[in-house]
Amino acid sequence: MDLTWSPEEEEFRAQARAWLAAHVPREPLPSGDTRAGFAAHLAWERELFEGRWAVVSWPAEYGGRDASLWQWLIFEEEYYRAGAPSRVTQNGIFLLAPAVFEFGTPEQRRRILPRMAAARELWAQGWSEPDAGSDLAALRSRAARDAAAGGWRLTGQKTWTTRGAFCTHLFGLFRTGPRAERHRGLTYFLVPLDAPGVTVRGFERLDGDEGFAEVFLDDVFVPDADVLGGVGQGWSVAMATTGSERGLTLRSPGRYLQAARRLLELARNRPGGPGAHRDRVAESWMAAEAYRLFTLEQVTSIVEGRQVGAESSLAKLSWSELDIRLHETAMELLGPEAEADGPWSRGFLFSLAGPIYAGTNEIQRNIVAERLLGLPRR
Amino acid sequence: MRFAVAERDAVLAEAVGEVLAGRCGPELIRAGWPGGRVAQVDALWRTLAQVGMPAALVPEAADGLGLDETALAPLMETLGRAGPPVPAAETVAVGAPLLAAAGAPQLAAVLAGSSLVTVAWHAGAPVPFAARAALIVVRVGDGLRLYERGEVDTEPLASVDGSRGLARVSAPAGGGLLLAEGPEARAAVWRRGVLATAALLVGLGARMLDLAVAHVRERRQFGVPVGSFQAVKHALADVEVALRLARPAVLAAGWAQAAGDAEAPVRTSMAKVLASDAARLAARTALQCHGAIGYTTEHPLHLYAKRAWALAADWGGPAHHRERVARWLGLTAPAGHGNATDLSEGTPW
Numbered sequence: 001m002d003l004t005w006s007p008e009e010e011e012f013r014a015q016a017r018a019w020l021a022a023h024v025p026r027e028p029l030p031s032g033d034t035r036a037g038f039a040a041h042l043a044w045e046r047e048l049f050e051g052r053w054a055v056v057s058w059p060a061e062y063g064g065r066d067a068s069l070w071q072w073l074i075f076e077e078e079y080y081r082a083g084a085p086s087r088v089t090q091n092g093i094f095l096l097a098p099a100v101f102e103f104g105t106p107e108q109r110r111r112i113l114p115r116m117a118a119a120r121e122l123w124a125q126g127w128s129e130p131d132a133g134s135d136l137a138a139l140r141s142r143a144a145r146d147a148a149a150g151g152w153r154l155t156g157q158k159t160w161t162t163r164g165a166f167c168t169h170l171f172g173l174f175r176t177g178p179r180a181e182r183h184r185g186l187t188y189f190l191v192p193l194d195a196p197g198v199t200v201r202g203f204e205r206l207d208g209d210e211g212f213a214e215v216f217l218d219d220v221f222v223p224d225a226d227v228l229g230g231v232g233q234g235w236s237v238a239m240a241t242t243g244s245e246r247g248l249t250l251r252s253p254g255r256y257l258q259a260a261r262r263l264l265e266l267a268r269n270r271p272g273g274p275g276a277h278r279d280r281v282a283e284s285w286m287a288a289e290a291y292r293l294f295t296l297e298q299v300t301s302i303v304e305g306r307q308v309g310a311e312s313s314l315a316k317l318s319w320s321e322l323d324i325r326l327h328e329t330a331m332e333l334l335g336p337e338a339e340a341d342g343p344w345s346r347g348f349l350f351s352l353a354g355p356i357y358a359g360t361n362e363i364q365r366n367i368v369a370e371r372l373l374g375l376p377r378r
Numbered sequence: 379m380r381f382a383v384a385e386r387d388a389v390l391a392e393a394v395g396e397v398l399a400g401r402c403g404p405e406l407i408r409a410g411w412p413g414g415r416v417a418q419v420d421a422l423w424r425t426l427a428q429v430g431m432p433a434a435l436v437p438e439a440a441d442g443l444g445l446d447e448t449a450l451a452p453l454m455e456t457l458g459r460a461g462p463p464v465p466a467a468e469t470v471a472v473g474a475p476l477l478a479a480a481g482a483p484q485l486a487a488v489l490a491g492s493s494l495v496t497v498a499w500h501a502g503a504p505v506p507f508a509a510r511a512a513l514i515v516v517r518v519g520d521g522l523r524l525y526e527r528g529e530v531d532t533e534p535l536a537s538v539d540g541s542r543g544l545a546r547v548s549a550p551a552g553g554g555l556l557l558a559e560g561p562e563a564r565a566a567v568w569r570r571g572v573l574a575t576a577a578l579l580v581g582l583g584a585r586m587l588d589l590a591v592a593h594v595r596e597r598r599q600f601g602v603p604v605g606s607f608q609a610v611k612h613a614l615a616d617v618e619v620a621l622r623l624a625r626p627a628v629l630a631a632g633w634a635q636a637a638g639d640a641e642a643p644v645r646t647s648m649a650k651v652l653a654s655d656a657a658r659l660a661a662r663t664a665l666q667c668h669g670a671i672g673y674t675t676e677h678p679l680h681l682y683a684k685r686a687w688a689l690a691a692d693w694g695g696p697a698h699h700r701e702r703v704a705r706w707l708g709l710t711a712p713a714g715h716g717n718a719t720d721l722s723e724g725t726p727w
Contacts, residue, residue: 001383001448002379003381003630003634003637003639004379009379070379264708267709268708268710272712273709273710273712274704274709274710278709278710278712281707282703282707282709285707286627286651287623289627290652291623294622294623294626296379297626297629299381300380300382301382304382314618314622317615318619318623362608365611365616366608366611366612368615369614369618370611372618373587373591373618374591375603375605375611376605376606378602378606
């Protein structure tokens with residue numbers, strides 16, 4: 001048990017802090033879920049990449065720093081503390097890349113990862129469909145073999161695709177076997193969104209930004225080289241990385257620690273102080289801090305080679321619930337100001353998505369109950 | 379950075395866990411209730427003393443194990459999970475190290491497991507195990523003083539958790555052996571008691587969750603185990619989340635105390651809030667998941683739930699410690715709420 005950082009880790013933190021202090025835009029960027037804001041975010045992403053801070057945990061050959069998980073946590077703490085922009089490249093870097101590292105061919109890694117890191121190719125996630133949300137294995141979009149052309153023809157519809165209207169590529173699951181096979185008949189495909197037959201229609205999220213899209217695929221050709229992890233292996237490829245580091249690090253504690261710091265500032269500076277809200281403010285801070293400590297415990301387990309699996313569901317339940325609590329508290333502190341459009345009201349609306357995306361919290365509670373507690377599936 | 383129980387701490391907790399596994403079930407807890415065969419409890423405690431339980435925080439020079447507060451988290455969680463009816467936090471985390479530091483001759487009996495220690499912090503308040511403990515640490519003015527039980531007046535009280543052996547204590551002014559003096563020394567002692575109690579609560583919560591899980595896997599209604607219903611699954615999943623988030627907070631508080639970290643006070647209070655809330659959620663959810671079967675003293679669940687309710691309020695309840703966290707965060711209280719009140723180890727209710 002030792003909660004101190006090594007001199008090397010402190011040095012890494014100092015480097016990150018200094019670079020961020022010199023480069024983070026002074027004025028907040030417009031929302032990355034609007035077309036104009038997305039362009040501004042891309043410029044930031046490229047600056048991050050030039051500074052070699054875009055993908056710190058990746059190998060140097062792909063633009064990273066070979067950072068340890070500890071360093072990654074430190075970087076995230078500093079990133080959010082500096083008030084740096086949200087990462088519009090996140091779904092590629094945190095959801096697709098771990099699968100490419102684990103299942104991709106050397107050719108795929110070379111072709112995909114450097115351009116992803118440099119924000120030259122922007123990846124959207126194509127999992128949900130109109131009739132397949134929590135029940136992902138019910139998805140209907142299908143891929144038919146085109147042996148003559150050496151690839152597949154994709155047809156179907158994906159939806160609630162984050163930043164789909166601004167991204168260049170889609171990674172998604174498609175049915176290559178009969179529907180009765182459920183999760184066994186799926187394949188993981190990589191699809192350029194400018195391919196013939198693709199139509200993307202952006203639509204508004206709860207906050208009014210055009211952050212969602214539906215993606216229609218009509219006989220879209222995808223070569224064999226863009227199958228990730230083997231035909232029929234889509235479910236395993238998609239799930240393999242959810243229980244490990246990716247599941248743990250999808251939302252790092254740094255994000256909530258910073259939100260808790262902002263909440264404390266809001267409460268202290270409010271005329272008359274936090275008043276009747278102080279217990280809730282203290283609770284919010286404790287929840288963020290508890291999630292940090294839980295993460296330190298989990299990272300220690302990973303670093304020491306112990307299995308971390310369904311624990312990622314505990315993490316997800318924890319951060320998504322605490323984010324809402326924290327923002328609700330801020331909204332109460334703001335009183336009549338709360339309904340004005342601003343960082344807190346936007347953060348509040350976004351926090352409400354937390355229990356829905358990346359597997360609803362109902363699904364996460366089922367996972368905790370069945371895999372950690374051993375309750376019967378039916 | 380390494381956030382995990384140290385090997386030496388885990389070894390002690392495992393040794394204690396092995397003793398408890400064979401000997402500390404519901405029957406042993408009932409032995410601590412009025413009319414029970416309390417000699418069984420005393421015998422168990424002597425066996426635990428043989429593996430070093432009360433010696434954990436006593437320096438090696440005083441025949442102890444020489445561990446620090448970091449060891450309290452796994453040790454007390456293990457003890458809490460089994461629930462033997464003894465003043466564990468008071469004897470192991472508070473009494474034994476204080477007696478060692480003061481060179482009190484009664485230490486030998488404490489290390490041998492033949493004397494239990496309890497603590498009377500708040501004048502006039504019910505003191506757990508005061509009806510049974512051989513030694514009582516009493517807060518007198520600015521100091522903590524050690525009394526033999528015969529030296530104080532005790533007025534027994536019936537308690538909700540019948541194994542707590544409650545009594546009101548009045549100690550004669552001027553008597554006893556001075557163990558510690560001054561606000562800083564006293565606050566450090568208080569924090570050890572809070573930390574140990576928080577760890578006991580995490581253990582109790584885990585035990586109640588185990589009982590509930592076992593029950594809902596077996597109990598069938600509508601032709602299926604009730605644990606297959608999502609309403610039941612989700613309630614128990616929330617308990618698991620609360621316990622799994624409280625446990626690292628307790629471990630971090632122990633480390634902060636041992637390291638003399640400036641954040642030790644807030645970490646300790648946070649641990650007590652999270653552990654108390656998690657244990658109370660576990661009690662309430664376990665009771666609900668057992669249905670009427672659990673709402674009876676014939677089922678053992680009540681033994682753990684009543685202990686959890688008692689310990690959640692002991693050594694400062696969640697509201698007291700939340701208040702301390704709020705102040706540490708620089709959140710001032712509304713006017714008239716008493717920002718000036720000394721909360722260092724103050725009124726816990």
